[in-house]
Amino acid sequence: MKNIIIICLLATSFNFAFSQTHRFVYELTFKRDSTKSKLDSTKLVLDIGENEVKFYDMEFLVVDSISKNKNEKWIINSESQQLIKRKKGSNIHQNYRDNLFDYFLIESKDDMKWKISPETKKVAEYQLQKAETNFGGRSWIAWFCKDIPMNEGPYKFQGLPGLIFEIADTRNDYSYKLINSKKLEKNVDTTEFLETHYGNKPIKITNKKLNEVKFNYYNNPYSWAMTATGTWSVDFGDGKIYNKKEDIPYLTKRTQEELRRNNNPIELDIAIKYPLK
Numbered sequence: 001m002k003n004i005i006i007i008c009l010l011a012t013s014f015n016f017a018f019s020q021t022h023r024f025v026y027e028l029t030f031k032r033d034s035t036k037s038k039l040d041s042t043k044l045v046l047d048i049g050e051n052e053v054k055f056y057d058m059e060f061l062v063v064d065s066i067s068k069n070k071n072e073k074w075i076i077n078s079e080s081q082q083l084i085k086r087k088k089g090s091n092i093h094q095n096y097r098d099n100l101f102d103y104f105l106i107e108s109k110d111d112m113k114w115k116i117s118p119e120t121k122k123v124a125e126y127q128l129q130k131a132e133t134n135f136g137g138r139s140w141i142a143w144f145c146k147d148i149p150m151n152e153g154p155y156k157f158q159g160l161p162g163l164i165f166e167i168a169d170t171r172n173d174y175s176y177k178l179i180n181s182k183k184l185e186k187n188v189d190t191t192e193f194l195e196t197h198y199g200n201k202p203i204k205i206t207n208k209k210l211n212e213v214k215f216n217y218y219n220n221p222y223s224w225a226m227t228a229t230g231t232w233s234v235d236f237g238d239g240k241i242y243n244k245k246e247d248i249p250y251l252t253k254r255t256q257e258e259l260r261r262n263n264n265p266i267e268l269d270i271a272i273k274y275p276l277k
Contacts, residue, residue, distance in 0.1 A: 021187050022048045025180040026154045031173045032262040042079050048152055049187050055084040060193040075198050082155050093156055098197055105202035112159045128165055137268030142167040174266055211272040221255045222248045
């Protein structure tokens with residue numbers, strides 16, 4: 001039934017001018033910890049406009065709508081850390097990364113060298129064709145549709161002769177599946193949560209420098225609590241509230257363990273390397 005719904009939506013999506021925005025929603029299942037079998041999932045949005053392509057967490061749209069309806073300012077961080085903007089047909093990406101209270105912008109050139117296979121499969125009435133590539137220290141298998149005349153896909157994946165419906169790495173750490181689509185009569189203003197983080201303009205930085213920022217945080221994640229003049233508290237969801245300076249060594253150890261355990265980013269070749277313990 002889900003596939004039928006997708007196809008009906010797709011079938012109506014291409015009978016209008018390209019000056020409008022095509023929105024595709026992908027479900028991403030992923031492993032935060034590559035040593036465990038547990039999968040998390042989230043939904044991400046691919047907006048293909050006349051000149052630009054944007055990719056971001058769907059939750060930003062939900063929170064943005066609530067904020068406007070309630071006339072309040074709700075703020076969230078990206079769960080996926082896959083905030084991307086590029087020109088259509090380009091492999092130059094603007095990568096936005098939030099890190100606690102900071103917001104960063106990294107520019108990257110990401111070449112996709114695809115090996116297109118003659119293998120095909122059917123999804124409802126659509127014929128999908130297989131393609132493979134290596135990217136970010138992982139091997140990927142994609143299924144694209146020539147009948148959808150867009151050479152785009154989720155995250156940084158693009159350059160195939162048709163829209164990517166599915167793509168997953170061979171380790172099954174990351175898997176994207178197209179689950180919905182719609183046409184938008186006008187471009188969506190994403191300034192509040194993509195080009196800025198709720199008014200906080202991004203600092204242009206290299207990936208190496210960003211990893212240095214993350215490593216500094218790893219070494220001293222509660223420096224803010226050590227110097228805090230007011231009250232503070234940390235809740236790990238274990239039924240306890242930590243709010244004393246003597247709690248900080250335990251909080252530090254626990255946070256460092258969590259950072260090491262969940263260090264399974266989509267691009268392994270530029271991942272930060274935390275100490276083993």
